[in-house]
Amino acid sequence: MSDNSDSTLQVTHLKKTFNGRHGNIAVLEDIHLTVEQGKFVSIVGASGCGKTTLMRIIAGLDTDFEGSITLRGKLLSGPGPDRTIVFQEHRLLPWYTIGENVGFGWKPGSDAQNKDAAVRAHLELVGLSGFENAYPHQLSGGMAQRASIARALVHRPEVLLLDEPLGALDAITRMRMQRELEAIWQRENTMAILVTHDIEEAIYLSDKIFVMSARPGRIQRELSIPFPRPRDRSSYEFTRIKAEILEEIDQDTAACGSGCVAKAENAIQV
């Protein structure tokens, strides 16, 4: 499924308004972004800028918006087998084994492998071979998150969405998981869109970074990260880009004041 000729995700003039008690709040305004097939992009920004909202719309969990999202030229609305998402919590169903949980991502007719083979292959891909019969509560946070990544990839979607997937992990596990995520992405060659607070994570993993500003949420800046992989976090270019992005976000926060973020968070209630 992921070797289509032109698997481009195109978001055009996306706008979302939240009709709250205190009037209408523009959550997302004129979002315009393009992601090419097989690329890894990140969306970063201050809390409350709407990046999770944008992610949920792309995943199809939210269909109340204006504008359009197309994949391979086809209009998207609602969830579909072409997009999967990895949430911040692993969201594995506790009453099923890891193997069964990963199997939920499988769709009949995907890639001609039978379900068991696909599940086993993807568990191996994320380094969880042999854990098919374990239950989620027996796994550590990092392992459970890896299982949810396997679940998202098992039917080889065209778009892999990641909503702060490593946010709940400790710093050391997070760094290790970033490397593993990169390796998994390179092997699967799927399009990946990552939402994160961690600028370093974004720079380490992405080909392109979208910086979002808050209230209303819009794409403030688009940066290309053409560095070769694997990237060196302590290199000059890395540090320079990081400073640049931080400054962008700082500027945005200063421009609308710190009350902005809090207001936006209250309004969105995501």
Add this chain to the structure above:
Amino acid sequence: MSTQRITAVIGRDVPDTHSTGWLRNITTALDRIARLSAGAVLPLIILAIWYWATQKQFVKPIFLPSPLAVLTAFQRMVVSEGFLRDLLTSLSVVVRGCFWGILLGLAVGIGAGGSHWVERMINPLLNALRQVPALAWFPLIALWIGIGDLAKEVVIAKSVFFPVFLNTLQGIRNVPPQYVEMAQVFGFTRTQMLRRVVFPAAAPTILVGIRFGAGLAWAMIVAAEMLSGRSGLGFLLEQSQDMLLTDHLFVVIVTIGVVGFVVDLVLRSIEHRLFRWKEDIVRR
């Protein structure tokens, strides 16, 4: 569980215990025996005090028969007074009443859980009905359908219905929305959502409601039989009191307690077996 397997499952190192092999097996077995018999300590102490008190004749036997007298009475009741028949009568009424109460509780609970409108429509009426204790309905029901097993079954069904209904409704409402969202993204159909997400998520709460209802039912049957029974354990209680057969009283009371305890134990072990996927709370 070997240390290797523990490490593999939880992904981090577990310190090895000091003893190994046969010594460890013995200490583990002793430990298990100790844990299981801890619960028997207090009852045994009470039994000893009871025996000693009756031996010393602190109280008249009519108020406190000796343990041996109770045992003898039990034997007599079983062999020549049809005790088992009364026990069976009570049990069968309870089982039938429970069955209907659980069935209706599940049905209405699922209906209300699935639809907010249904819930809004039936909640006020059900809440009002719930305030009236089941036993208070008994005279009216007995008047309508006669004093007999059916009236008792209806009253028991009523008292079982409410905890099951409430817990079913709560269980369904409390399904974590994160799981529902995840299932939506992964394209679960409505049937799959119900079978794989909603029902397993609600099951623990529902089972607690059933366990609670079963306990209520058992208490209810004794009361109902005391009110107007001609057989069953409650009736035996009344009769024993009338004839001042305190040893009989003790037998019935102990039996009621034991049966209730066993039923609860069975339900709890079913619960334990079904919900092994739940996070292990710190052991004992």
